[in-house]
Amino acid sequence: MPQGFVWEFSKRYIAGKVIDDAIVACKELNKQGVIVTLDVLGEFIKTLDEAEANKNEYLNVIEVGEKNKIKGNYSLKPTMFGLLIDPEVCYRHIRDIVAKAAEHKNFIRVDMEDTPCTSLEIELFRKLKKEFPANVGLVVQAYLRRTLHDITDMLDLNTPEIPVNFRLCKGIYTEPKELAYKEYEEINEHYLEDLEFMFRNKIYVGIATHDKPLVDAAYKLIEKYNVPENMYEFQMLYGVTPELRQSIVYKGHKMRVYVPYGVKWFAYCTRRLKENPKMAGMIIKALFKRG
Ligand code: FDA
16 A cells, blocks of 8 residues: 555544654643543564664653653553563563653553463563552453453452553454454453453553443443542543544543554554454545545
């Protein structure tokens, strides 16, 4: 696919190619009462030199974000730091990033990638959480058959003083049916089962979805368990379903938007499209709606 064409339909979902673009987008969202999580695009690197460069970029992003008083935190993908090449090197890089965020009393969200990474990312999170209990969180994917078990297993990390902080999403990668639920209904059913489990066990959760029925069901669970405001937030991706996003903000719930930027936008977008061709339909629809 030609880059120009891909950029045409991707630019709504990517805040820009450089940090200054992302800062503009973050400030605009902050003005709308929405907090952010900043993400530098890149994943599945080939050499550890790239890992070092990526770490330096994240350290710089934190500096710039803090200097600009952005209301938000940071998300990263461990394969961008060599998770599948050398997990120990990856850990050291991410540890430096979390330490930098902790200096600013801020927070790093470890994104969850595909199933060859799941156990490694949980292990990485456990290690980081021990050293930085309040400065790191993990993503869990409702479509994985193992997820409720994983969450249960991580309950030992949860304390009333510093709850575990998860982002709950459906999951975006193509996985075999032995490992993942495939149908919309069963994914949603497990999403709500996981969410209810988190509320019952007083885990902090970022409810990451653009799916209206899930948002409505989440409202009901928040009410049912009388979940305090400081124990959950909603999360959405940059440029996706802004009307639903606003409606959640107007109801008074905390909303965080995931703001990705970077020169690796082309690889990121084409990979997402290959993994989930359904997205191409959504993106193209959005393109025509805009015009
Ligand atoms: P679903 O896919 O059913 O979409 C519901 C509706 O939302 C659609 O019908 C459409 O209207 C709208 N919509 C969704 N995506 C759209 C798009 N791209 N363009 C236009 N409309 C769209 N995944 C993962 O595996 N690891 C991770 O770390 C993360 N991190 C993450 C952070 C945040 C903040 C969010 C919101 C999502 C993720 N994801 C993720 C992605 C997640 O797993 C999932 O693939 C997408 O959020 C889409 O799922 P929905 O819950 O929105 O439902």
